[in-house]
Amino acid sequence: MSITHESIVDCPRCQLPVRVFVADSLNAGRHPGLRAALLDGSLHRFTCVCDYQIVVDKYLLYFDHGRGHFFFTFPRTQITNLAACLAEAREVFELSFGAQAPDEVRPLAAQTMVRVCFGLDQLRDKVIADDHGLSDLVLEELKCEVLAERAELRELQVIGLWLVGVHAETLEFLTQGLDGTRPQRIKIPRAAYDEIAARGHAEILAARPSLVNGPHVSMLGMLLETA
Numbered sequence: 001m002s003i004t005h006e007s008i009v010d011c012p013r014c015q016l017p018v019r020v021f022v023a024d025s026l027n028a029g030r031h032p033g034l035r036a037a038l039l040d041g042s043l044h045r046f047t048c049v050c051d052y053q054i055v056v057d058k059y060l061l062y063f064d065h066g067r068g069h070f071f072f073t074f075p076r077t078q079i080t081n082l083a084a085c086l087a088e089a090r091e092v093f094e095l096s097f098g099a100q101a102p103d104e105v106r107p108l109a110a111q112t113m114v115r116v117c118f119g120l121d122q123l124r125d126k127v128i129a130d131d132h133g134l135s136d137l138v139l140e141e142l143k144c145e146v147l148a149e150r151a152e153l154r155e156l157q158v159i160g161l162w163l164v165g166v167h168a169e170t171l172e173f174l175t176q177g178l179d180g181t182r183p184q185r186i187k188i189p190r191a192a193y194d195e196i197a198a199r200g201h202a203e204i205l206a207a208r209p210s211l212v213n214g215p216h217v218s219m220l221g222m223l224l225e226t227a
Contacts, residue, residue: 002027002034013052020046022056028064035064038124041164055120061092062123070096070112071126072215076119076180079220086214089116116216121162121174132166138197139163140211140219141204143173145196146188147219153186160220161186 003024008017022044028035037043044056060073072089079085095101097109113130117123129136143161147153157178165172170187196204205212210221 002031004034007056009054009056011048011050011052011054014048014050016048016050018046018048018054020044020054020056022058023060024058025061025063028062028069029066035127038062038120038127041124044120057119060120060123062127064127065108067130068108068112069115069127069130071115071117071123073117073120073123079118082116082213082216082221085116085118086216089114089215114215116214118218118220121160121176122218122220125163128163128166134163134166134193135197135201136217137201137204137211138193139171140217141196141208142171142188142193143219144208144211144222146186146192156184 004021005024007020007022009020010016011018023034026034026038034043044058044060046054046056048054057075057077059075062071062073063069070093072085072092074085093109093114097106097112099106115126115136117126125139126136129139146161147158153175156175158175159178160176161173162176163171164174164185167187167190169190171190171193172185172187174182175184175186176182208222211217211219213221
């Protein structure tokens with residue numbers, strides 16, 4: 001089941017209280033409406049009477065047994081506590097699928113994709129990628145190369161690219177600036193992804209081992225190295 005609740009948050013612009021409806025856990029198989037809200041960007045996003053867009057950045061456990069997804073989502077700022085977040089994810093996964101789990105559940109562990117994400121943009125990125133049979137490791141390498149090659153993105157201080165659309169010839173990404181803003185959307189030829197995928201995971205990891213830290217598969221790991 002999904003666990004949801006109402007809460008009150010203060011608008012950062014006008015300080016008025018805003019009633020919000022948020023999820024602590026999201027069972028995508030049983031609540032497809034919440035899954036759709038994640039994919040269209042409306043999950044945990046609210047509009048104050050002053051028209052300010054409020055995004056509630058909070059912990060969320062996202063699971064979809066039919067698709068084999070078990071994704072931990074922490075607030076974006078928690079990436080600086082990556083080790084603690086990874087430890088928490090391991091503990092929860094063990095309780096859910098390990099020796100203490102029901103007999104009928106434990107065999108599912110080997111079929112489950114586990115990821116640790118920071119922020120809903122990264123969670124949506126992972127869900128969309130796996131829905132379309134894309135490797136998130138290949139995608140993260142693609143992001144690294146695109147950000148290194150495109151001067152206009154560096155000028156906008158773009159530090160993140162989040163997958164929002166998969167089309168026949170292109171992949172569509174939402175950009176994230178250093179200050180958290182979203183300067184623009186960009187499209188990257190699908191052929192660029194295919195070229196990287198052809199190298200194989202071993203070659204990608206040999207060149208950029210920091211792309212993977214247990215279930216955290218992200219170019220953000222490289223930012224931590226330079227912080």
